[in-house]
Amino acid sequence: MDQITPAASFILLYGVSYGIVLFVISIGLVLTLGLMRVVNLAHGVFAVLGGYLAFNLPSLLGIGFLASVFITLVLVLLVSFVLERVFFRRLFGMTELEQVLATIGFCFAFIALLTFAFGPNVLATKYPEWMSGNFSLLGRQFPFYRVFVMACGLVILLALWLLFDHTNFGATLRACVDNQSMAKATGINVNWYFSVAFAIGAGLAAIGGIVGAGMLPLEPLYPFKHLPLFLTIVALSGFGNIKASLVVSLVVGLVDTAGRYFVPELGAFTVFTLLVILVLWRPQGLLAGWK
């Protein structure tokens, strides 16, 4: 018992916080796939862009961390809104192969530009004082950062739930996901909702990139390196199912953490084996058919 409780609390704390970061980053991907049927392999770009901006702006502009996060969010929302109009919008109706190629090309070009600007190494990230530090639980030291990540996740979850389930905007958006042509027929400007949803997804990815920098280190290759993880979560979530993606992200976070805790020599092996089995078992999504 003395062994089990600390292990369980470690896995729970680290796994859930990791899962939440994965969830926040993949929401945008789930939305684009559900709304536009676009396989966007470049989604990680917004996460890493957010991270780089948020951690570089304080020294560049001489502002605090929170102000920097705010400015970053505004910038990412704007950039992604424009990118959706000039680039991602054109991928509608293309074959999956073409979408894969165009978005992976975008991803590569962005990685190159990021390297020109900041160099190829991992960005040194330092969270403000009030986010660092440790606390002890059941005789073990845990970083406060992990709790902060979970708190962020809860706030975002609450906000999303209110937005999607309790506003007109959310209802319209869900209508667009479920039946696009019917939504159009009732006079909804589907294209505008696409752009806004895309920007929201990118903004959330940016938050995930900033908050998750302690777990997924920021480096130019970030969008390509973590692509298998993001994409697997989305494939398992089914088309446009945000609630399923929360479950999948948490499962991935917990299994990966537990796997690395008990059999560290296997690395990412454990979680990817599980993911392959799950996709083969339920190719339509883990919760497909559930009400």
Place this chain on the structure above:
Amino acid sequence: MKLEKDGSLRERVGMIWWVAALAAYFIFPDYRGFGASVLVMTLFALSFGLALGFAGIISLGHALYFGVGAYVAGRMALAGWQEPISGVLIAGFVTGVLAIVIGFVILRLNGLPLLMVTMALSVIVFEAANKATGITGGDDGLVGISFKPVLGIFNWTLDGNLQYLYTLAWLALVFFIARRVVSSPYGLSMAGIRENPLRMKLLGAPVLRRLVVMYSLCAAFAGIAGALLTQNTAFVGLQVLSLETSVDVLVMVVLGGTFSIYGALLGAPVYLIVKYVTQQWNPFYWMLVIGVLLMGVTFFFKGGIAGWLTRIFQGGRTE
């Protein structure tokens, strides 16, 4: 009529390719080593082009077979089996069998789930290879590999003379088989499955089994390419199994054009030569170039190089 004309055109362009490949050996004697690596990747691209273009199997994990082939050839040489030609054949056989096992499981999927599973599988194998240092040498790779002379006569050299011609001969053989397969009734049924799997099923064709056979053949070719890489360089690194290698080969095929088996022959050399040149300046410059190329191919340059050539030779007529 039209088919015949296109066919003979393709034959002519094809002949130019083989003549150019031989000519390159004499014109650029200093680049025979690099040339041999281009030919290896061309063979790998050809194997992927068959899977993608003719079976419609979209995958981000084809490096799995390339890498396994490379390691099989390397381990066999280390264990004492140093005869190169049988080494290549055995590597191809092993990857072919492996693909049958994997194919029966994953080819039930298509689209995004298939893309994701192939990608995840290659990540799994890469991770496993990275940890299994006893078999793969881990980060250091397999070193100290040597092979007997080809056919007992031709010795391996450092300048890449033998490597170039040996790989070209394998490429010609595989290309010949691939072309026969594509133009056979079996190849036609493959095209049918690519265009409309449901209808083929209704016609009574065993869709999954045919896909698996094709997939296995492509994997065997990829394994052959991997084994050739091992023999040419006397080294196997983890890179052969990486996601980058899978993406590389996908880009080569698409750049060349997916609708013809000549696409891989054109795409791989162009891709690797551009890569070679741009990487001399800055390795990340290359990523920018390839990124822009990829977006360009999707938006403005459909059909890749082979499509572009076809349009030129047909006097601006598009298919």
